[in-house]
Amino acid sequence: MIQIGRYNKLRVIKKVDFGMYLDGNDAGEILLPKRFVPAGLEENDEVEVFLYHDSDDRIIATTQKPFAQVGDIALLKVVGTTKQGAFLDWGLMKDVFLPLSQQTTRIYEGDSYLVKLYIDERTGRIAATQRIERYLSNDELTVKEKDAVDMLIYQRTDIGYKVIINNLHTGVLHYNEVFRELEIGDKEKGFVKTIREDNKIDVALGEAGYKKVESETDKILRLLAENNGYLPYHDKSDPEEIYEFFGISKKVFKMATGALYKQRKIEFTQSGIKLVE
Numbered sequence: 031m032i033q034i035g036r037y038n039k040l041r042v043i044k045k046v047d048f049g050m051y052l053d054g055n056d057a058g059e060i061l062l063p064k065r066f067v068p069a070g071l072e073e074n075d076e077v078e079v080f081l082y083h084d085s086d087d088r089i090i091a092t093t094q095k096p097f098a099q100v101g102d103i104a105l106l107k108v109v110g111t112t113k114q115g116a117f118l119d120w121g122l123m124k125d126v127f128l129p130l131s132q133q134t135t136r137i138y139e140g141d142s143y144l145v146k147l148y149i150d151e152r153t154g155r156i157a158a159t160q161r162i163e164r165y166l167s168n169d170e171l172t173v174k175e176k177d178a179v180d181m182l183i184y185q186r187t188d189i190g191y192k193v194i195i196n197n198l199h200t201g202v203l204h205y206n207e208v209f210r211e212l213e214i215g216d217k218e219k220g221f222v223k224t225i226r227e228d229n230k231i232d233v234a235l236g237e238a239g240y241k242k243v244e245s246e247t248d249k250i251l252r253l254l255a256e257n258n259g260y261l262p263y264h265d266k267s268d269p270e271e272i273y274e275f276f277g278i279s280k281k282v283f284k285m286a287t288g289a290l291y292k293q294r295k296i297e298f299t300q301s302g303i304k305l306v307e
Contacts, residue, residue, distance in 0.1 A: 032057050034081050034089065035100030035149060035156040042075050052079065052091055062091040083155050084124060097121040100147045103162060103182055103197055105215030107142045118145065118158055132159035144184065144215055168199050168229040175222050176238040183216040193233060195222075201231035208235065209273035236282070246278055246286040251295065251305075259305035264298060 032038050032054050040052035043059065050067055054060040062079060071077055079091035080099070097120045098104035106118040109125055116137045117125035128137070128145060137143065145158040146165055162184075173179055173195065181203065185192040190204035191212060203212075203220070212218070221238040225231055237245065253276070254261055263272055265287075269280040276283060287303055290296045296303050 031055065032060075032081055032089075033100075034083070034154070035147060037078055037080055037099065038091075039076050039078050040091070042071060042073050042077060045073055052077070054089065057089055060089050060091050062093070066091070066093045068093060080122075082122065082124065087155075092122060094122055098147050100149055100156060101197060103144060103146045103194055105142050105144050106158065108137055108139050111137060111139050118143075120147075126156055126158050128158040128160070132157065132161055134160040142215065144182075162194070166194065166198065166200050168231065171225065171229055171231075172196065172198060173222050173225075173231070175225055177222045178237065179220055179222060179233065181218045181220045181233060183212050183214055183218065185214070193218075193220075195231065195233065199231060201233045203233050203235070207279065209269060209279055236278075246276075246282055247290055249276065249278075250283075250286055250290060250303075254296070254303065254305045259307070260299075260302060262302040264302055 032040070040054065040060065042050050043053045044051040047064075049064040050062045050071065051059040052062055060081065062077070068077065077093070079093055080096060081089055081091055084090040097106065104120070106120055106126070108116050109119045110117040113130070115127055115129040115133070116139075118128055120126045126147065135143070143160060144162065145160055146162050147156055147158055149155070150157045179195050180197075181201070182194040182197075183191050183203075184194050184200070187202070190202050191208070193201050193203050195201050201222070218235055220233045220235045223232045223234045263275065263283070265284055267280070272278065272280045272283045278286070287296060287298075291298065294306055297306055
């Protein structure tokens, strides 16, 4: 079965002047227009394509890469509005439609909005919705503490950023875990820090625990070597200064330098850290 709004691997069954027809199984032949045919593609070859409907409601294939596929949540720019809804640029020649009934805020052309892509049950077409919350749930979690996750910055709150985890759950990235500016729609790598009894999730940027520390110790040693074996940073340094120079939080800095000290690779001075010769 083919999947509309997703990537599919299909076999070339016929070459024509205006492109190639692919085997869509029960959907019949699907055109891959000539402008999107990769060089060297021949009959009976398999090719990975993205499937969607063209303006005449025909299934069409493309080797273009959209900004998101069905099931994804993404920040997309409005390129046109009508009384029925708005059109969003999602990286393909034909824009995706955000119906008026799926809007939760006033929409302005030129601005970008977080939306989820879905298949409209009535038309079978790909559409967008701002009503993201109904697709998210923490009732049955698919993650556990220390798991690496993909995060999408969703909203700002009093305590931190509300994030969408793996397109399935919600969590909070507390402000004291962040040492750089984040914007709504930013995609970040992180890990599950804590899961509370009510299934509320706290997340953090980067990698969990000593797995992250192990990747940062080499960076600290390299920076020491590049600075004549001494750096003016220690456990009393401001977190912002540490993040600006090392690109890590103060907590991770202390864990990494502690590990290096135990390995007798550095020593602590009153004003910083020093390579052991």
